[in-house]
Amino acid sequence: MRFIEEFRNQAIAKKWINKIHQQVKSGRRYRLMEFCGGHTHVIHRYGINNLLPDAIDMIHGPGCPVCVLSIERIDKAIALANTPNVILCTYADMMRVPGTKQASLLKAKAKGAEVRMVYSVEDALQIARNNIQKEVVFFAIGFETTTPATAVAILRAKAEKLTNFTVFCNHVLTPVAMEALLVHSQDKAQLNGFIGPAHVSVITGSNAYQSVATQYQKPIVIAGFEPLDMLQAISWLVAMIDQGEVGVKNQYIRAVTEKGNLKAQDLIDEVLCLRAQFEWRGLGHIPNSGLALKSQYQQFDAEHRFDIQVSKSAEHKACRCADILCGEIKPKDCALFGLACTPENPLGACMVSSEGACAASYAYETSSIT
């Protein structure tokens, strides 16, 4: 299996699209939320939104780790970067995310802060090994997909007795967020079903969403990140909705099991624990939704090592990322979209991230031309 061409086959795509067109019942609307920003990008990048019947509304969800991070956490990362003798290591996406008053790590770097872009936490570890006289802080963000790697890095730092490596932990949990979304907006988005996360589910397993599905009476289909995965999942979801079926189905069987990656889950449990609550952009403070380092690993916790002071954090007044992340409005409904807020000059996080809904809309939507 070559994993790319097979899942982008135009003839098979056509069959699924025809099937979906035949499936939808006239007069009925299907409001489907793709939880992950990765799915949002697949939909736009392959123009899938232009191939689906009008009756289907694809609504982007909060599954973009860059986007959901509260502005206070971004301000704290910038403050860390500006701390003398600190090298802050971050995934590239975080560089341009605006903090209070449009500050960003990129701007801090231009003014002399040592900010390094890394592809993995392993790179940050290496920077720590190579710069023993410096304090190396890894800006850890992400859902369950990136969390195990952070846990491994902390265990490795401990084994190597690295004293100059810490983690600014911002890892968050997916199933809790899905539930919070339904509670928070009281289902204002009137969702009929979810396209469930792909890579996150490889770690969590498909069972992780059973309770949300049952409690809130929603169908969920876990889907891979290729166009054919999406089309098949949409077809399944439409069928579940029409049959009034509730529960979790797994389209992404080549990677996702019911129980997930137990080894990775153990690693997370070993090193990290639940925070009482964590602030999400859009969803507010959600109990048991974020992870922190356990006390026995606190020497690797940047929040323990440094006294991170930030003044009052505030979003751009007109930015509507929060509503977009809850699926309540589309990027184009924001007055800043494409005018004051562009990928080159982002005013909100959703325009920055490669998983952000505004970035996807801006980069791929054809409506500005045709």
Added chain:
Amino acid sequence: MIKTSAKLSMVNGTIDMSHGAGGRAMTQLIQQLFLQCFDNTYLRQANDGVLLPRSNKRLMMATDSYVVSPLFFPGGNIGELAVNGTINDLAVGGAVPKYLSVGFILEEGFPLSDLKKIVTSMADAAKRSGVFIVTGDTKVVEKNSVDGVFINTTGIGELDDEVTLPQAPQVGDKIIINGDVGDHGVAILAHRENLSFATTIASDTAALSGLIAAMLAAAPGIRCMRDPTRGGVSAVMNEWAEQYHTCFLLNEAAIPTKMAVQSACELMGLDVLHLANEGKVIAVCPHEQIEPLLSVMRAHPLGKKASIIGDVVDEVHPGVLMTSCVGGRRLVDWVSGEPLPRIC
């Protein structure tokens, strides 16, 4: 009495500040390396300005600076890139490249052996294209002021009277490219990030002047050409869309791409249309000349995989659209941010 210079050690020697100070050490470097490698009648004039022969043709001039990191990468090095890149800027404008100037900014401590490799490959690249390096300059800066070596080249080319480039694309025209997209970008990235599966990918750096001469002979109606370097195919198409107020529709399935390049893009979250190329030309050609154009391109070593990748279409607003591999339409936007800094 004029003292003769001692011989530079090209094996263990390094650049120091004296090599840019205007004294004997600088002359040594110029004579024993640059003059020797680039040697030609113009360079032998040995004056501050070089006198070029009279030309009764229109002249075209192009300049580019090269700061690629790493300096040596699979498929080439910064020197070759600096010669080919400026030659290509002239060639896509329809000019026959004739003369180049070369400016080096060298970092104190840079190994002479590396400099020799770079200069030798520049000389070879110029020779292959029949271009003379006619004048040059060398500066040395303190350690850490530049990353090894930065190079600027400026080129002059001559345009035949028949050449009418560039002209606005017309609805119905075809967009054509001479081969695989994204090799240079991935070669640099794979080398830098140790992507073992993609290390077989070499930069496509090549001088396109020969291929382009053949293309213009076969299809004199070609409207315009560009080399998709920084910003990739998407940058060229978007520039044209703005410049000519035109709409382009690309066909994703027809864009030639190596599997390893596509895999690297998947892994790094990059769009192949945003990746730099150093040996590719995109041309817009009237549909009635497309067959002779394709056959002459495919007969050339640099155009074996020449493909039609899209059309000029009639839409209300200018822009670049693409039919995706699964049939949906999307916008092709400029690259935003810096996915690959210092690619050329």
